[in-house]
Amino acid sequence: MPSFDVIVIGGGTNGLAAAARLQGAGRRVLVLEAGTQVGGAAVGPEFAPGFGRPALAHIVHQMDPRVMAGMGLARHGLGFVARDLASTAVSLRGDHLRLDGVLGADLHGEVGQADRAAWAALRAQLLAFAGVLAPFKAVVPPRLAKGVGNEHLRLAKLGLAVRMLGKANFRELMRMLLINVADVLNDELDDDRLKGLLGFDATLGSWLGPQSPNSLILLLNRLAGEGAGVRGALALPAGGMAAVAQAMVRAAAAVGVEVRLGSRVESVIIEADRARGVRLAGGEEIPAGLVVSAANPKTTFLQLVGPRHLDTGFVNRIRHQKSRGAAAKLHLALTGVPDFRGADLRSRLVIAPSLRAVENAYNAVKYGEVPQEPVMEIVLPSAFEAGHAPTGQHLLSAIVQFAPHAPKAGADAARAEMLARTLAVLEAHAPGIGAMISHAEMLMPYDIEARYGMVGGNWHHGELSVEQMLFNRPLPGAAQYAAPVAGLWLAGAGCHPGGGISGAAGWNAAERIIREVRA
Amino acid sequence: MRVDPKLHYHAPLLQTPFHLRTSVANRLNQWGAWAGYTTALAFEDEAMEYTAIRNAASVFDLCPMVKYRISGPDVVAYLNRLTVRDVGKLSVGGVQYTIWCDDAGKIIDDGTLFHLGPDDFRICCQERHLPWLLDAAFGYQVGVVEETEAVAALSLQGPCAATVLAAAGFDVWGLKPFRMARFAFGAGGVMISRTGFTGDLGYELWTAPEMALPLWDALFAAGAAYGIRPIGSHALDIARIEAGFIITNMDFIPVHQAVREDRSRSPLEMGLGWMIDWQKGQFNGRRALVAERDAGGGKWALVGLDIGGNVSAEGSLLYHNQKTEAGFVTAAAWSPTTKRNVALAHLERKYLTGGNLWVEIYALRELQYAKLMVPVQIVERPFFNPARKRATPPGRF
Numbered sequence: 070m071p072s073f074d075v076i077v078i079g080g081g082t083n084g085l086a087a088a089a090r091l092q093g094a095g096r097r098v099l100v101l102e103a104g105t106q107v108g109g110a111a112v113g114p115e116f117a118p119g120f121g122r123p124a125l126a127h128i129v130h131q132m133d134p135r136v137m138a139g140m141g142l143a144r145h146g147l148g149f150v151a152r153d154l155a156s157t158a159v160s161l162r163g164d165h166l167r168l169d170g171v172l173g174a175d176l177h178g179e180v181g182q183a184d185r186a187a188w189a190a191l192r193a194q195l196l197a198f199a200g201v202l203a204p205f206k207a208v209v210p211p212r213l214a215k216g217v218g219n220e221h222l223r224l225a226k227l228g229l230a231v232r233m234l235g236k237a238n239f240r241e242l243m244r245m246l247l248i249n250v251a252d253v254l255n256d257e258l259d260d261d262r263l264k265g266l267l268g269f270d271a272t273l274g275s276w277l278g279p280q281s282p283n284s285l286i287l288l289l290n291r292l293a294g295e296g297a298g299v300r301g302a303l304a305l306p307a308g309g310m311a312a313v314a315q316a317m318v319r320a321a322a323a324v325g326v327e328v329r330l331g332s333r334v335e336s337v338i339i340e341a342d343r344a345r346g347v348r349l350a351g352g353e354e355i356p357a358g359l360v361v362s363a364a365n366p367k368t369t370f371l372q373l374v375g376p377r378h379l380d381t382g383f384v385n386r387i388r389h390q391k392s393r394g395a396a397a398k399l400h401l402a403l404t405g406v407p408d409f410r411g412a413d414l415r416s417r418l419v420i421a422p423s424l425r426a427v428e429n430a431y432n433a434v435k436y437g438e439v440p441q442e443p444v445m446e447i448v449l450p451s452a453f454e455a456g457h458a459p460t461g462q463h464l465l466s467a468i469v470q471f472a473p474h475a476p477k478a479g480a481d482a483a484r485a486e487m488l489a490r491t492l493a494v495l496e497a498h499a500p501g502i503g504a505m506i507s508h509a510e511m512l513m514p515y516d517i518e519a520r521y522g523m524v525g526g527n528w529h530h531g532e533l534s535v536e537q538m539l540f541n542r543p544l545p546g547a548a549q550y551a552a553p554v555a556g557l558w559l560a561g562a563g564c565h566p567g568g569g570i571s572g573a574a575g576w577n578a579a580e581r582i583i584r585e586v587r588a
Numbered sequence: 589m590r591v592d593p594k595l596h597y598h599a600p601l602l603q604t605p606f607h608l609r610t611s612v613a614n615r616l617n618q619w620g621a622w623a624g625y626t627t628a629l630a631f632e633d634e635a636m637e638y639t640a641i642r643n644a645a646s647v648f649d650l651c652p653m654v655k656y657r658i659s660g661p662d663v664v665a666y667l668n669r670l671t672v673r674d675v676g677k678l679s680v681g682g683v684q685y686t687i688w689c690d691d692a693g694k695i696i697d698d699g700t701l702f703h704l705g706p707d708d709f710r711i712c713c714q715e716r717h718l719p720w721l722l723d724a725a726f727g728y729q730v731g732v733v734e735e736t737e738a739v740a741a742l743s744l745q746g747p748c749a750a751t752v753l754a755a756a757g758f759d760v761w762g763l764k765p766f767r768m769a770r771f772a773f774g775a776g777g778v779m780i781s782r783t784g785f786t787g788d789l790g791y792e793l794w795t796a797p798e799m800a801l802p803l804w805d806a807l808f809a810a811g812a813a814y815g816i817r818p819i820g821s822h823a824l825d826i827a828r829i830e831a832g833f834i835i836t837n838m839d840f841i842p843v844h845q846a847v848r849e850d851r852s853r854s855p856l857e858m859g860l861g862w863m864i865d866w867q868k869g870q871f872n873g874r875r876a877l878v879a880e881r882d883a884g885g886g887k888w889a890l891v892g893l894d895i896g897g898n899v900s901a902e903g904s905l906l907y908h909n910q911k912t913e914a915g916f917v918t919a920a921a922w923s924p925t926t927k928r929n930v931a932l933a934h935l936e937r938k939y940l941t942g943g944n945l946w947v948e949i950y951a952l953r954e955l956q957y958a959k960l961m962v963p964v965q966i967v968e969r970p971f972f973n974p975a976r977k978r979a980t981p982p983g984r985f
Contacts, residue, residue, distance in 0.1 A: 342869075342874070343871065376669075376728070377665065378870050379667075380690075380872045380874075381720065381726075382691035382723075383871050384726055385723050388726065
């Protein structure tokens with residue numbers, strides 16, 4: 070039996086990125102994936118006959134450039150059908166607002182001159198802020214202590230870059246960093262469609278409404294990511310999101326990473342306070358010098374490691390790490406071409422008519438209820454390329470917010486209610502769409518948890534919010550990818566810098582392991 | 589006995605189940621607050637009470653000690669993770685003095701752990717810890733129940749303690765130190781452990797609150813011929829200093845209560861490293877303590893001091909070479925039995941060797957402080973360590 074230096078638990082994008090980076094540095098790496106395919110949120114199961122397999126994620130906007138280049142994903146077949154996907158703020162009246170270019174460089178639609186000018190200024194400011202924050206995604210979060218191996222020089226450079234924004238902009242960044250996105254948008258803009266779309270984007274995948282404190286930083290974080298090599302841009306992979314997973318698998322295999330499917334890790338073997346390997350659900354034990362968990366941090370510590378190997382305070386903190394998912398995923402098989410009152414189907418369609426609409430949708434989940442009128446972002450991959458749906462038919466993929474992760478009404482009733490209300494909103498915006506549905510699937514946060522192992526159904530494997538970012542992610546004591554147990558490392562989205570189809574957390578973890586642990 | 593929690597303000601201090609007896613015996617009417625109870629500081633004569641501890645038999649009401657019942661199939665694993673000693677080595681009927689730490693290896697509290705029965709333990713300690721004990725139970729099949737008010741406890745200490753118990757009908761001759769046994773006594777009986785806080789021959793008696801007064805009466809009837817006396821905490825404090833025992837919130841601040849970051853202490857710093865079982869596997873604070881041990885054992889060291897002269901040094905600062913602050917005294921007393929001026933002190937570890945240590949005592953003499961700079965010697969604890977503490981069977985009187 071071959072022996073491995075490193076076992077990576079979880080074959081999602083971060084697990085694959087960490088594995089490839091480590092193998093590339095000369096470590097022998099085995100990836101253990103519980104499911105029948107690797108790729109994590111970039112893949113999904115069979116949906117409807119004749120249709121593609123929609124993944125949980127449907128847009129690339131956080132792809133780590135180091136992963137793209139370092140794994141040679143383009144070389145391994147990753148292409149894009151859209152590198153700079155436009156967004157359409159869909160209006161009930163048909164007066165859509167279309168944002169072309171990175172973060173709406175060009176606005177198409179009826180917008181007043183004052184708003185256009187204000188948007189140009191705000192957009193430039195947001196992109197500038199996102200620009201200086203972006204490099205922080207690629208560093209190991211510093212520890213707030215002396216002599217703990219912080220990358221002082223690198224951090225100082227990044228800090229200096231922030232300061233180099235200039236006095237006025239720096240002051241504005243400090244003012245705005247922890248502010249709520251609704252205040253910023255209401256200060257600067259009038260157009261409800263634009264504000265609704267930006268407020269939606271800021272809170273997408275979070276447990277925050279636009280008026281919640283600290284919601285702007287999530288928009289900045291989103292804009293700090295890259296689609297297909299362009300910061301702040303949205304990209305659609307050719308062949309669907311699974312193409313990202315396929316390219317990553319090929320890249321990992323090319324450097325020699327071994328992947329085993331259907332291998333659910335039951336526990337990390339710990340002897341003399343050191344991780345020595347893993348035990349699979351079937352009882353098989355696989356030894357390795359290092360264990361890198363790209364699984365959920367709560368799952369990793371509370372189940373795979375277990376409280377008995379951890380301190381009580383640490384267990385407390387991981388138990389109380391917030392991980393509420395509020396995004397549902399809708400997949401529709403459509404027998405025809407939906408008509409969103411003329412909106413371009415080759416753009417991202419956002420139904421979030423105003424900040425108030427987003428906030429109202431959020432209010433419901435605070436009380437474990439399904440919102441009356443959910444807000445959503447829609448992508449029709451079949452509008453961009455063949456292969457996603459039979460000719461003349463369409464696959465609709467939508468992220469619908471906000472969905473309760475622990476509904477008062479019960480799981481099945483809430484799912485049915487969420488589907489009905491989402492379809493009602495869709496019908497209002499695209500009359501006739503309901504009659505085209507041949508197959509529908511609504512994944513509530515708890516369904517996402519069951520399918521993807523994301524605790525609470527939260528995409529980031531732990532809420533991405535300011536108090537759970539950087540050195541607080543996933544929690545103090547494990548924020549530098551090293552777990553308290555020697556030989557055990559974290560590499561998943563639960564770590565800095567969080568989720569999205571990215572690989573950044575896995576790459577960061579691998580970099581630190583290479584630096585700190587001898588082969 | 590249980591007071592409606594909503595009406596707590598009617599009785600800011602509770603009375604212990606022995607209050608009907610202690611209040612009559614307290615001729616000095618000296619009371620102090622202890623863990624929410626009113627307890628006697630002294631009854632009649634502090635010196636006589638101390639003398640009873642060392643020469644006869646003394647009775648101390650220790651009901652305010654906080655008690656938790658911990659039981660369940662995982663209780664040994666739970667306690668091994670909670671505390672620093674190996675609980676697996678504690679057989680049924682055994683008692684362990686132990687401590688428990690937070691993640692950083694700082695002491696939360698010390699206490700005694702009683703192995704009452706299979707999968708059944710009691711922790712007896714100074715401060716309240718229910719949230720921590722419950723948090724620590726995550727992942728273990730154990731139940732944690734606070735039972736402070738459900739148990740009445742007395743401490744019977746002194747060279748005549750075993751004789752008094754025998755006279756009261758409790759045959760404890762075969763009971764070894766840190767062992768306990770159950771005895772018939774009215775409804776529910778009484779559990780007697782050979783434990784105490786005086787460093788002398790002594791026992792602690794645990795019973796139901798309803799049996800508190802009959803137990804008191806039985807002991808005093810049996811002990812009358814042996815000079816039995818109720819004692820207050822002042823007399824006990826002298827005895828415990830002679831025994832070198834520390835008290836939570838007097839000799840160290842529990843980490844959960846410390847406001848200043850540098851006030852908490854590790855077991856290594858409190859001279860309790862001997863009780864840590866490094867081999868038993870994970871326990872709370874282990875990783876931090878391993879690092880601390882390997883780095884030399886922490887900034888502080890708890891030491892016993894023999895101080896020149898006879899002026900007690902409570903709260904005094906220690907100096908190296910009469911100039912540099914080196915630590916501070918947390919407990920001090922003129923020891924009547926050893927005829928020494930002794931103290932417990934936190935000393936910066938770097939001054940452990942090399943001598944030249946001094947204590948600056950502010951002696952109050954008719955409203956005026958006289959400043960004394962007195963040389964001190966680090967000496968072994970306990971300051972007083974009689975063979976009768978360990979002898980089984982103990983001597984008869």
